[in-house]
Amino acid sequence: xxxxxxxxxxxxxxxxxxxxxxxxxxxxxxxxxxxxxxxxxxxxxxxxxxxxxxxxxxxxxxxxxxxxxxxxxxxxxxxxxxxxxxxxxxxxxxxxxxxxxxxxxxxxxxxxxxxxxxxxxxxxxxxxxxxxxxxxxxxxxxxxxxxxxxxxxxxxxxxxxxxxxxxxxxxxxxxxxxxxxxxxxxxxxxxxxxxxxxxxxxxxxxxxxxxxxxxxxxxxxxxxxxxxxxxxxxxxxx
Amino acid sequence: xxxxxxxxxxxxxxxxxxxxxxxxxxxxxxxxxxxxxxxxxxxxxxxxxxxxxxxxxxxxxxxxxxxxxxxxxxxxxxxxxxxxxxxxxxxxxxxxxxxxxxxxxxxxxxxxxxxxxxxxxxxxxxxxxxxxxxxxxxxxxxxxxxxxxxxxxxxxxxxxxxxxxxxxxxxxxxxxxxxxxxxxxxxxxxxxxxxxxxxxxxxxxxxxxxxxxxxxxxxxxxxxxxxxxxxxxxxxxx
DNA sequence: TCCTGAATTGTTGGACCAACATAACGCAGG
DNA sequence: CCTGCGTTATGTTGGTCCAACAATTCAGGA
Numbered sequence: 001x002x003x004x005x006x007x008x009x010x011x012x013x014x015x016x017x018x019x020x021x022x023x024x025x026x027x028x029x030x031x032x033x034x035x036x037x038x039x040x041x042x043x044x045x046x047x048x049x050x051x052x053x054x055x056x057x058x059x060x061x062x063x064x065x066x067x068x069x070x071x072x073x074x075x076x077x078x079x080x081x082x083x084x085x086x087x088x089x090x091x092x093x094x095x096x097x098x099x100x101x102x103x104x105x106x107x108x109x110x111x112x113x114x115x116x117x118x119x120x121x122x123x124x125x126x127x128x129x130x131x132x133x134x135x136x137x138x139x140x141x142x143x144x145x146x147x148x149x150x151x152x153x154x155x156x157x158x159x160x161x162x163x164x165x166x167x168x169x170x171x172x173x174x175x176x177x178x179x180x181x182x183x184x185x186x187x188x189x190x191x192x193x194x195x196x197x198x199x200x201x202x203x204x205x206x207x208x209x210x211x212x213x214x215x216x217x218x219x220x221x222x223x224x225x226x227x228x229x230x231x232x233x234x235x236x237x238x
Numbered sequence: 239x240x241x242x243x244x245x246x247x248x249x250x251x252x253x254x255x256x257x258x259x260x261x262x263x264x265x266x267x268x269x270x271x272x273x274x275x276x277x278x279x280x281x282x283x284x285x286x287x288x289x290x291x292x293x294x295x296x297x298x299x300x301x302x303x304x305x306x307x308x309x310x311x312x313x314x315x316x317x318x319x320x321x322x323x324x325x326x327x328x329x330x331x332x333x334x335x336x337x338x339x340x341x342x343x344x345x346x347x348x349x350x351x352x353x354x355x356x357x358x359x360x361x362x363x364x365x366x367x368x369x370x371x372x373x374x375x376x377x378x379x380x381x382x383x384x385x386x387x388x389x390x391x392x393x394x395x396x397x398x399x400x401x402x403x404x405x406x407x408x409x410x411x412x413x414x415x416x417x418x419x420x421x422x423x424x425x426x427x428x429x430x431x432x433x434x435x436x437x438x439x440x441x442x443x444x445x446x447x448x449x450x451x452x453x454x455x456x457x458x459x460x461x462x463x464x465x466x467x468x469x470x471x472x473x474x475x476x
Numbered sequence: 477t478c479c480t481g482a483a484t485t486g487t488t489g490g491a492c493c494a495a496c497a498t499a500a501c502g503c504a505g506g
Numbered sequence: 507c508c509t510g511c512g513t514t515a516t517g518t519t520g521g522t523c524c525a526a527c528a529a530t531t532c533a534g535g536a
Binding site: 252253288289290291295309310311312 | 521522523524529530531532
């Protein structure tokens with residue numbers, strides 16, 4: 001145990017860090033994949049020579065990365081929690097509230113116009129049809145909140161067609177703010193049919209694989225929404 | 239204490255999670271900034287009603303986010319370890335999902351191509367000239383890291399011309415990973431003159447206010463970079 | 477200036493709990 | 507007597523807590 005501490009000192013890292021590295025090495029060495037289980041904490045304690053508390057702190061680190069999900073009775077399960085982990089990272093580091101509505105809408109515009117090329121080139125006809133289905137739900141909304149949610153779902157489905165996890169993660173991270181923007185917009189101008197029509201045109205452009213039309217229509221659609229937003233920044237959500 | 243744990247169980251979260259949230263709330267409530275110190279673990283244990291081990295696990299989570307750095311004798315210090323934290327985060331995930339690099343490059347492409355319109359319409363000639371200046375520094379780089387940094391600075395300057403806070407925040411958030419991608423790319427193919435030339439063409443397109451040329455050149459530039467990324471990136475460094 | 481002591485994190489070992497899965501057991505019915 | 511089923515005992519595991527010691531660092535006094 002004492003020489004363990006010495007080795008730790010040499011490597012410059014704490015026992016928890018070295019333990020975390022060892023566990024990650026173990027995962028790599030055993031070629032574990034998502035769904036496989038890690039040895040129990042007590043076993044890991046034996047394997048690494050560290051105490052169970054140290055192992056737990058190391059596992060906590062790996063867990064924060066979204067790589068494992070502990071399951072009682074069976075052990076830690078290799079997970080694919082990348083999305084959630086990224087969202088937590090964003091939440092911990094970025095202060096969305098300091099951005100203005102215009103900023104976020106501008107960001108959306110760059111993104112949603114920008115993904116047009118990829119969608120036109122790679123999306124299947126079925127996927128595009130599915131967009132129509134989602135779009136149809138907007139006019140059935142019973143409340144403004146529900147309408148905003150349906151609106152967001154349409155745009156989120158579009159984002160997903162871009163086939164880029166980072167993008168999807170960022171969007172779901174921003175979803176509360178975007179929903180808030182949409183809600184405010186619909187409060188000021190509650191014409192769901194117009195929104196549905198605009199979405200419909202966008203889908204039609206995709207169906208025709210017309211990237212220029214898509215870019216134009218999407219850009220106009222988002223600009224239009226911006227026109228009905230107040231100047232204030234996105235203060236306190238939730 | 240026992241009923242405390244029970245209440246936590248009911249709230250759906252673990253004691254560690256709620257403790258982490260409470261500590262983050264504490265940081266926010268006290269308006270703590272980088273360099274300020276958190277209460278000691280024992281104090282936090284009293285404040286949150288959780289045991290010291292639980293507090294330690296919560297602190298470990300926050301630490302993994304790079305928000306604090308523990309210092310013996312004084313307590314945890316609010317830190318700006320974002321870069322390292324994000325690098326570690328992606329390093330931990332590269333082994334699992336190899337598509338991360340492609341994801342990020344795809345994201346960059348959407349963004350950097352997408353901001354062309356705004357730059358062409360709103361950037362001043364002086365701002366565009368400044369890009370040339372930044373670009374010139376690339377060939378003076380003395381090391382690969384410095385070259386990557388100069389490369390990134392050029393792209394970051396472009397992003398800033400988009401005049402969108404959310405965008406700039408996202409980019410600086412991702413900067414550690416982008417820098418790493420650039421470093422790897424330059425290690426494989428260290429031709430700085432080519433990069434400078436590609437950047438120069440992009441700036442020329444902006445100067446001519448030619449948005450189509452910009453989109454084409456930028457898209458090609460980023461695709462080109464992607465071609466020199468390994469299939470299995472980020473094999474253990476340091 | 478140097479040194480002692482105190483405070484704090486780092487680490488360890490141990491303990492208990494709740495949840496859960498499995499094995500062992502007992503009982504009714506054939 | 508055997509078989510099948512429901513029930514109970516048992517063991518394992520993560521979650522939490524406690525007490526103790528080592529290592530480090532700083533404050534303050536000799």
